Amino acid sequence: MKNIGIVGIGDWGKNLLRNFYNLSSGKLTLACDSDEKRLTAARATYNGLQTTNDFSDLIADDSIGSIVIGTPPSSHAELAIAAMEAGKDVFVEKPLALSVEDGERMVETAEKHNRILMVGHIMVYHTATLYLKNMIDSGELGDVYYMYASRVNLGKVRSIENAWWSFAPHDISIILYLLEKTPVRVTATGASYLQDGIEDVVFTTLHFADGKMAHIHVSWLDPQKDRKMTVVGSKKMVVFDDTEASEKIRIFDKGADKKQDYDTYADYLTLRTGDIVIPKIPGGEPLADECRHFLECVESRERPRSDGREGLRTLKVLRAAQESMEKGGAPIEIK
Ligand SMILES: NC(=O)c1ccc[n+]([C@@H]2O[C@H](COP(=O)([O-])OP(=O)(O)OC[C@H]3O[C@@H](n4cnc5c(N)ncnc54)[C@H](O)[C@@H]3O)[C@@H](O)[C@H]2O)c1
Structure with a gap:
């Protein structure tokens, strides 16, 4: 399995960081947030974790195969589409997006590039x-x-x-x-x-x-x-x-x-x-079961239970x- 990157490690994203870091045996290598304080705290907690405040560093890193998005919903579509167009699988927090048009673009991008797109419908x-x-x-x-x-x-x-x-x-x-x-x-x-x-x-x-x-x-x-x-x-x-x-x-x-x-x-x-x-x-x-499911789907290439289409139905x-x-x-x- 390739490495994992995460963007958005705020109030909820830090739970995603903890779970993906633990479940992937340290394969979560790069965390991105625009808030330096979040990055300092993450580096102090997770051994070997690299950090950046620039999302394009995640996209440019060829060792990273999937990106976890825990930013506010207004940025989900833009970040997820950029990640999938760069060949990365995506886990994006709920809601998938804020408009049906954005949600449709995300699903189309996943299908066009044959990427796993999973939305965080934890329940x-x-x-x-x-x-x-x-x-x-x-x-x-x-x-x-x-x-x-x-x-x-x-x-x-x-x-x-x-x-x-x-x-x-x-x-x-x-x-x-x-x-x-x-x-x-x-x-x-x-x-x-x-x-x-x-x-x-x-x-x-x-x-x-x-x-x-x-x-x-x-x-x-x-x-x-x-x-x-x-x-x-x-x-x-x-x-x-x-x-x-x-x-x-x-x-x-x-x-x-x-x-x-x-x-x-x-x-x-x-x-x-x-x-x-x-x-x-x-x-x-x-949340651990949800994160594990994403990692399994990345490996098996199976459709996640809460894939982009499910995210779109909810949207x-x-x-x-x-x-x-x-x-x-x-x-x-x-x-
Ligand atoms: N599954 C759940 O139960 C659950 C619970 C709470 C929140 N959420 C979801 O998690 C997401 C985040 O919510 P939150 O409460 O953690 O928000 P938050 O505002 O606490 O954290 C968002 C973080 O993203 C960072 N960020 C925003 N845009 C960025 C960008 N372009 N590049 C880098 N960093 C960026 C911010 O600096 C911040 O640290 C939302 O989609 C929310 O709906 C899910």
Whole structure:
């Protein structure tokens, strides 16, 4: 395997640096950031790590085969395209880009140059998401009716992207992964309380062609930390609570069953409230699993679970919701 370079080792990028450095046995050789303080700290932590404040040094280094991008989203497209055109594979943090046009250019560049392009949809590498996916695919939940997610806390207030663009890629990527479909219509409303024009809180509904529905609530202005996804199926219901240390999934054997009265032949509903099961799910750091997956795909040349096309699907939902917000909650069709 060739060496790895990284650009953007800020609040989140330093976690990417740690994981890729450890997983690649020191093959992460060059880190780039425009902030000298970040570079000094990285050199002091990682033995043998070279640093630069100039991205073109990563591109020019022939020993580097892949580049990890942990910069803010406004620079993802430009950096990723330059890297892929120079023959490097790319891991780029979520969201893939800020416009669908940029996302499409990234996917086209990856395909044209036969490069691996993976977007950091960390939640599709989370063992609890994988457990939930298995439950759905095996039919244990029955027909999935609807799901809703909440990702709120009093957290890092960003000044370029709003809470929707910052948080919702996680929930959208889980929903699209679980349902294996793209919504046909999105409605969203949001409000800006702290900074003009940057929504702190957003409520979004995704509508699917087959009648399924998913709702997402994101906010960085909330008294409680919540990272929850509830999935309601015809047979069982599940709550995935990512704030729980170990009991992340609760399966409720609850539902409403349609029955028929054989005297009158009238339909009636019975409610079922059975056991609550908390399965044992392997722990670990989802980010490590995500980084490992990228390295494996670089070696095997297989399509990553969250490749550029998945990033683009999520991006289309992000954009449609943004447009809906700007139009006062009007429904926006996704083509
Ligand atoms: N997967 C997750 O759970 C998760 C969590 C937080 C953030 N993120 C994503 O990580 C990315 C970075 O977020 P963050 O919170 O670390 O931001 P940040 O502002 O803390 O860090 C960004 C870093 O990139 C550097 N940088 C920016 N442009 C550069 C350039 N052209 N060349 C070199 N260095 C450059 C900055 O100096 C800074 O150190 C975003 O895409 C964000 O959405 C993902």
